[in-house]
Amino acid sequence: MTDAAQQEADFLNELGRRVRHARTVRGLSRKLLSQASGLSERYIAQLEGGQGNVSIILLRRVANAMGMRLDDLVAAQETSSDWRVVRDLVEQANPEQIALAKSALAGSATAESRVVRRRVAVVGLRGAGKSTLGRMAAAHLGWRFVELNTEIERENGLSVGEIFAIYGQEGYRRLEQKALRQLAEHPGPMVLATGGSIVAEPLTYDLLLSSFYTIWLRARPEEHLQRVRDQGHVEGKGDPTSVLEDLRAVLLSREPLYARASAVVDTSDVPVEVMAERVIGVIEDRFNGTDNGGRRPAA
Ligand SMILES: Nc1ncnc2c1ncn2[C@@H]1O[C@H](COP(=O)(O)OP(=O)(O)O)[C@@H](O)[C@H]1O
Ligand SMILES: O=C(O)C1=C[C@@H](OP(=O)(O)O)[C@@H](O)[C@H](O)C1
Ligand SMILES: [Mg+2]
Incomplete structure (x- = not known):
């Protein structure tokens, strides 16, 4: 050749x-x-x-x-996820925001004290326990629990299945981003259970990472499959080897993205109640002492 x-x-x-x-x-x-x-x-x-x-x-x-x-x-070089986020933000920005971005990139912007908001999002593959543990943690902490997909369904008056059928993957991603933007603006403590595929759209995922304290609920593919099966979801049916192989491939491709979360909690081989305590512990460790009007305490 x-x-x-x-x-x-x-x-x-x-x-x-x-x-x-x-x-x-x-x-x-x-x-x-x-x-x-x-x-x-x-x-x-x-x-x-x-x-x-x-x-x-x-x-x-x-x-x-x-x-x-x-x-x-x-593209000649594979574009990094950070680059895609910056590019998409620049395309949507107004001149004032572009001027600010330029000065930040040139190193001349002043660092504002970072706001610590009591907002947690759980991420992970189907069956990770986002809905179960997210709800339990929110109940224990007395915070609001939000299921992102339920929020999308409520805002649009359509089920997620209908959104996929009518608007396709691209349309769902748009509505997901819009719903997340609204939740990110919402005041008050919150635990958010995201959809497993939120990592697929860099801009949406970056918005999540920057406006929530994110926890990746990690488990082995076999365990994800078993849990989804136990729930009787369609994805758990079909040829077991190929379903497991598909799940493995999806998890492998998403792992570097889920790993960008602020914390990782391994949920394999642990009963739900114990797991919930661990998740609550991670949240409390992060937010104890920050209940001070939202400002990070002086170091
Ligand atoms: N260690 C564990 N952590 C989380 N969930 C577990 C665990 N062990 C068993 N489960 C079960 O797995 C299922 C997780 O499903 P769900 O919370 O709907 O996940 P997701 O919302 O991430 O798709 C629940 O039925 C839960 O009871
Ligand atoms: O992992 C995935 O690709 C998906 C997981 C689902 O959410 P859950 O993880 O909440 O089940 C849902 O967003 C969509 O069907 C796609
Ligand atoms: Mg769920």
Whole structure:
């Protein structure tokens, strides 16, 4: 193979890897991506394998179906999640905000004392215990408990399933971001249970990380599967090996993102009651002594 041919093969391989990664992080099967993009499953498999030299318009459909930008799929360097967040924020900013951002980046902005708000969000894969432990912790602390998906459903008068069916993955991500923005503005202590795929949209996840104290509830894939099964959810049915393999792939692709949370709590092999005490302990350790009008106490 000539150098040029090798470079082209490398490019297609890298493109395939990015498509596969973007799909897996969103928890989408090839079948679902095929339905949303209009490309056949076989064609998507080829693309992900670095074999298909896909037309730009078809690639654009794939990107759109996942609510991502075409340029992120083909950029020479894989764009970092921080870069995508900064870029998206700059695109939405007004001139005053851009001036502030420039001075912050140039190192001339003054550091404001950071506000500590009693706001906690739990993240993790399906069956992590976000809803169960989040609710128990909130009840114990006397804080408000909010389930993000319930909030999205309430605001839009549609179930999450209906939102996916009508607006697709991209539409759900938009409504998720809007609901989170509103909750982030809301005063008062709160424990928020997020959806497992909140990490898929960098801007939304960054907003979560910057406005909540985030706890990743971590467990082994087998345990996630068992818990989802016990709850009788559809995802727990089907060929056990392939369901577990899918779950493993989703967890693997999301791990570096969940790991950006402020704290990690391992929930494997522990009864719920013990787990709830641990989560409450983590929250109390973080917020004890900060009940001072929201300001971090002087060091
Ligand atoms: N150590 C544990 N931590 C959290 N949940 C557990 C644990 N052991 C068993 N479970 C069970 O697993 C399920 C977790 O489901 P859920 O709270 O709905 O998760 P999520 O909201 O993250 O999808 C619950 O039925 C809970 O009783
Ligand atoms: O992990 C995922 O890909 C998803 C998890 C769900 O939330 P829970 O984690 O609250 O079940 C929900 O947001 C959506 O169906 C996608
Ligand atoms: Mg839940």
